[in-house]
Amino acid sequence: MKNIQKLGLGIFLAALVLFNLLLFLGQFRLSEQQLQEVVKPEQFQILKTELAPILDKTYTSSFAFVSNFKKYFDAYNEAQQANWQSGGVVIWDDYTFALTKIASQGFVEDNRLLLLLLTIVLGAAGALLNILPKYKDEPAGIKNNGVMFSSNKSRGIIGIIIGAYLIVLYVLIYWFPAYIVNWTLLVDPLSYALSGGPASQWFLYGTIYTLAILVMGVRMFRKYRGNKYQTLRTASVMFFQLSFAFILPEILVLLNKPWYDFKNIWPLDYDFFFDYNVASMLSSGAIGMFMFVWGILLIIIGVPLMTYFYGKRWYCSWVCGCGGLAETAGDPYRHLSDKSLKAWNVERIMVYSVLVIIVLITLLTIVNYFMNFGLLGQATGVLHQWYGFLIGAAFAGVVGVGFYPLMGNRVWCRFGCPLAAYLGIVQRFKSRFRITTNGGQCISCGNCSTYCEMGIDVRWYAQRGQNVVRASCVGCGICASVCPRGVLKLENGPEQGRITDIPFLTGNESIEVLS
Amino acid sequence: MKASGDFCISTKGRRIVIIGNGIAGVTCARHLRKRDSAAHITIISGETEYFFSRTALMYIYMGHLKYKHTQPYEDWFWQKNRLNLVHDWVTGIDFEQKELQLQQQAPLKYDILVLALGSKPNMFGWPGQNLKGVQGLYSYQDLESMEAATQTCGRAVVVGGGLIGIEMAEMLRSRQIEVTFLVREANFWGNVLPEEEAQLVSRHIREHHIDLRLNTELKEILDDGNGHVRGIVTGAGEEIACQFVGLAVGVSPNTGLLKDTPLETNRGILVDEFFATSIRNVFAIGDCVEYRNPPPLRKPVEQVWYTGRMHGETLAHNLAHFPVAYQPGPWFNSAKFLDIEYQTYGIVPAKWEEPLESFYWEHESGKVAFRAVFDGRSKKLQGINALGMRLRHDFFDRVLREGGTVEEVLKQLHRANFDTEFYDKHHHAILKAYNQQFGTNLQPEKEKKTLLSVFGL
Numbered sequence: 001m002k003n004i005q006k007l008g009l010g011i012f013l014a015a016l017v018l019f020n021l022l023l024f025l026g027q028f029r030l031s032e033q034q035l036q037e038v039v040k041p042e043q044f045q046i047l048k049t050e051l052a053p054i055l056d057k058t059y060t061s062s063f064a065f066v067s068n069f070k071k072y073f074d075a076y077n078e079a080q081q082a083n084w085q086s087g088g089v090v091i092w093d094d095y096t097f098a099l100t101k102i103a104s105q106g107f108v109e110d111n112r113l114l115l116l117l118l119t120i121v122l123g124a125a126g127a128l129l130n131i132l133p134k135y136k137d138e139p140a141g142i143k144n145n146g147v148m149f150s151s152n153k154s155r156g157i158i159g160i161i162i163g164a165y166l167i168v169l170y171v172l173i174y175w176f177p178a179y180i181v182n183w184t185l186l187v188d189p190l191s192y193a194l195s196g197g198p199a200s201q202w203f204l205y206g207t208i209y210t211l212a213i214l215v216m217g218v219r220m221f222r223k224y225r226g227n228k229y230q231t232l233r234t235a236s237v238m239f240f241q242l243s244f245a246f247i248l249p250e251i252l253v254l255l256n257k258p259w260y261d262f263k264n265i266w267p268l269d270y271d272f273f274f275d276y277n278v279a280s281m282l283s284s285g286a287i288g289m290f291m292f293v294w295g296i297l298l299i300i301i302g303v304p305l306m307t308y309f310y311g312k313r314w315y316c317s318w319v320c321g322c323g324g325l326a327e328t329a330g331d332p333y334r335h336l337s338d339k340s341l342k343a344w345n346v347e348r349i350m351v352y353s354v355l356v357i358i359v360l361i362t363l364l365t366i367v368n369y370f371m372n373f374g375l376l377g378q379a380t381g382v383l384h385q386w387y388g389f390l391i392g393a394a395f396a397g398v399v400g401v402g403f404y405p406l407m408g409n410r411v412w413c414r415f416g417c418p419l420a421a422y423l424g425i426v427q428r429f430k431s432r433f434r435i436t437t438n439g440g441q442c443i444s445c446g447n448c449s450t451y452c453e454m455g456i457d458v459r460w461y462a463q464r465g466q467n468v469v470r471a472s473c474v475g476c477g478i479c480a481s482v483c484p485r486g487v488l489k490l491e492n493g494p495e496q497g498r499i500t501d502i503p504f505l506t507g508n509e510s511i512e513v514l515s
Numbered sequence: 516m517k518a519s520g521d522f523c524i525s526t527k528g529r530r531i532v533i534i535g536n537g538i539a540g541v542t543c544a545r546h547l548r549k550r551d552s553a554a555h556i557t558i559i560s561g562e563t564e565y566f567f568s569r570t571a572l573m574y575i576y577m578g579h580l581k582y583k584h585t586q587p588y589e590d591w592f593w594q595k596n597r598l599n600l601v602h603d604w605v606t607g608i609d610f611e612q613k614e615l616q617l618q619q620q621a622p623l624k625y626d627i628l629v630l631a632l633g634s635k636p637n638m639f640g641w642p643g644q645n646l647k648g649v650q651g652l653y654s655y656q657d658l659e660s661m662e663a664a665t666q667t668c669g670r671a672v673v674v675g676g677g678l679i680g681i682e683m684a685e686m687l688r689s690r691q692i693e694v695t696f697l698v699r700e701a702n703f704w705g706n707v708l709p710e711e712e713a714q715l716v717s718r719h720i721r722e723h724h725i726d727l728r729l730n731t732e733l734k735e736i737l738d739d740g741n742g743h744v745r746g747i748v749t750g751a752g753e754e755i756a757c758q759f760v761g762l763a764v765g766v767s768p769n770t771g772l773l774k775d776t777p778l779e780t781n782r783g784i785l786v787d788e789f790f791a792t793s794i795r796n797v798f799a800i801g802d803c804v805e806y807r808n809p810p811p812l813r814k815p816v817e818q819v820w821y822t823g824r825m826h827g828e829t830l831a832h833n834l835a836h837f838p839v840a841y842q843p844g845p846w847f848n849s850a851k852f853l854d855i856e857y858q859t860y861g862i863v864p865a866k867w868e869e870p871l872e873s874f875y876w877e878h879e880s881g882k883v884a885f886r887a888v889f890d891g892r893s894k895k896l897q898g899i900n901a902l903g904m905r906l907r908h909d910f911f912d913r914v915l916r917e918g919g920t921v922e923e924v925l926k927q928l929h930r931a932n933f934d935t936e937f938y939d940k941h942h943h944a945i946l947k948a949y950n951q952q953f954g955t956n957l958q959p960e961k962e963k964k965t966l967l968s969v970f971g972l
Contacts, residue, residue: 450584
């Protein structure tokens with residue numbers, strides 16, 4: 001590594017350490033006035049009384065503040081619940097995050113912009129400093145040199161630490177956002193500029209997620225330089241993440257419209273048909289109506305049509321946000337996917353089960369809605385919560401990204417994503433897309449299978465001269481890129497002859513047919 | 516054509532033993548199993564327990580792959596297909612008793628023996644060639660010893676301007692080891708590649724900071740006093756200090772096991788067009804064979820992956836059904852020279868003479884090239900070389916079998932294109948260059964330009 005790259009890595013790590021330290025800095029002190037700002041007016045008097053012991057008291061950590069807040073808040077609710085027959089009213093609103101955030105004061109609160117620069121901005125700059133000089137003075141060509149010796153990329157101690165860190169990060173964001181209010185303070189200025197409101201943990205998440213795709217997208221440009229397919233594909237996911245997934249939805253919020261990502265498609269966007277989401281869209285005028293119609297058109301026309309012409313790659317490795325992160329930040333881990341037949345069996349059971357589950361939940365929701373909740377009452381809400389918790393958060397987030405360094409970068413896409421399952425069914429049975437094998441040129445080296453992030457044993461097809469037609473293939477094109485003999489080509493072509501099974505490879509005329 | 520009864524033992528449940536689990540032996544075993552479900556099929560190898568792709572050894576050293584990744588079949592595959600694997604070295608063959616002696620395990624009886632023994636690196640009797648740190652690269656054991664020998668190596672010398680030589684140079688460079696690359700010819704692989712291609716690759720080798728020494732031979736390997744290499748001396752008397760020497764001056768059929776046996780060998784094990792050796796029920800395939808009557812345009816010994824595979828396919832058919840003569844289609848081969856891919860279809864000699872003519876085009880980048888060699892009068896295509904571009908095997912296989920002309924090929928070269936989507940297409944430039952060079956006015960055959968094609972469909 002060149003010195004400038006080492007410097008870049010050093011800066012990145014320093015910024016990361018500081019970023020993590022921020023969670024332990026500053027004080028937490030909630031004033032009566034702040035409480036009033038956050039809570040609903042009708043609850044203010046109650047909470048003022050109930051939370052009196054913690055008001056204007058200084059806590060040195062968010063953990064102490066949160067635990068004290070919860071103590072009094074929960075005590076109140078429990079008491080109310082016990083008295084529900086005599087008119088007890090439980091407060092269902094969760095104020096933990098908002099109150100902790102507003103209570104944070106001191107070093108972080110006072111130096112938001114400076115700390116934003118020193119952590120997130122400097123960290124990204126350090127990463128770029130490390131990435132940009134890569135492969136300088138080397139001819140274009142893909143080098144996977146040392147991948148299998150790398151502690152980070154080969155499930156060594158560094159990989160495990162990064163995986164564990166990512167898992168903790170996701171657990172905090174999804175279920176304990178109050179502990180990371182100091183991070184959200186950093187991106188407050190950006191949030192105000194885009195949507196006019198303060199940053200939630202989701203805005204923080206979106207910011208880091210987008211930055212990760214952009215910075216690691218630059219790494220893709222370096223690593224696969226000279227390969228136009230990889231370059232265009234990477235530029236595409238960077239564009240869609242930055243504009244469609246990050247900036248546009250915030251602008252919609254600024255315009256008082258629902259937050260909406262125009263490229264997210266049900267059933268990946270699992271709550272699209274949930275009553276609260278439909279209600280929110282339909283109550284937002286023409287734009288909301290457009291969102292609703294657009295979302296439905298994508299499902300019933302966009303997906304089948306585009307997948308028929310181009311295969312599911314049009315979405316999974318060119319547009320999708322999950323795919324975007326997998327293809328950029330996840331690229332160093334792509335070879336960790338399990339290629340065994342057993343893994344393929346598990347994959348099929350899991351991914352189609354998730355598809356069936358979300359289709360059922362959605363249908364139940366819609367029917368229940370039209371029956372004025374007469375079918376299941378509020379039970380669909382419980383289903384939504386459980387799906388959101390188990391699949392939406394735990395699977396897609398914690399496992400999906402946290403397991404990058406352990407099981408490869410497409411764990412979610414391969415084993416869990418119901419949209420990938422839907423796209424895959426179209427790709428397998430009605431599409432012009434295939435990976436063509438070049439006659440008898442395969443030498444069974446295994447680069448294609450090894451670097452397939454979806455765990456497809458590409459070599460199994462290539463060495464038999466058979467085209468690869470698989471539901472799971474996201475068309476990233478890496479198998480074709482790493483093939484040393486020019487054996488694989490992603491193609492759209494006539495459906496006829498797409499699935500081939502030839503008895504003998506091109507080149508041997510001794511035997512005409514399998515006799 | 517002989518009946519199957521005469522060709523080999525065909526009793527139900529016959530014991531077929533294959534020595535060698537490379538591509539030839541394993542392909543033969545797999546196809547045999549498909550065609551004869553009763554046979555007892557055993558594959559013996561001392562090299563590795565399971566079949567792996569020999570061509571991928573370099574990627575293990577460079578850290579692209581782990582050994583496991585180079586195995587084309589999962590471990591359960593063998594038992595499921597009732598292919599019995601014996602991990603041991605064969606030390607002797609008793610053709611009379613039809614019995615194999617093994618190093619560790621009990622002797623093994625066979626009814627039909629298939630020899631797929633592979634190759635071994637050439638050594639030309641250089642002084643010092645047996646020193647530590649001096650080796651070729653063919654087997655898994657070679658890879659292990661190369662790994663051990665280069666742990667503290669700062670400078671290495673690779674001898675031999677062929678495919679294994681450039682692979683060894685690339686491997687060593689991937690670990691920041693300085694490499695001096697001795698090539699006897701005036702250009703890299705100059706005895707196979709025509710001058711322009713050889714020069715193109717030579718330039719690329721230098722671009723990778725490999726110290727390429729053309730027209731240079733190895734004279735002697737020097738001892739450091741402890742039995743380890745300390746340097747080499749070139750034919751011109753120059754001494755080059757190094758801690759590792761890679762010898763990549765070709766491979767020879769690995770026939771050591773057959774010394775002092777009645778089996779007829781020359782350079783390789785002599786086989787007829789059905790892969791039968793001089794002893795009944797003994798057959799040989801892959802790198803270790805030498806054709807008594809080579810197929811048209813073919814050399815007597817062919818040591819590439821693809822021929823090994825085709826031998827295996829053909830012999831399996833011959834043993835299971837009735838013998839068909841080995842009849843390979845048009846020659847093809849491929850390689851990757853550092854970053855530049857190479858594909859060849861048909862026969863392109865390093866030098867040619869009347870009536871053969873050649874057309875060569877090179878992209879201005881100096882990294883993409885196309886050559887066609889053809890009959891000057893009939894224009895019938897004899898072969899093509901492609902560097903830095905991918906072309907369809909099936910397209911050229913058909914053209915070469917049907918005796919198509921170079922002009923037909925160039926007019927429809929877009930159909931042969933196998934490059935990744937969005938890559939620059941070169942067929943127009945190539946056709947233009949041909950028109951200029953040969954005073955023709957060929958037009959590309961129409962590509963259908965429809966609305967769909969605009970969208971890449």
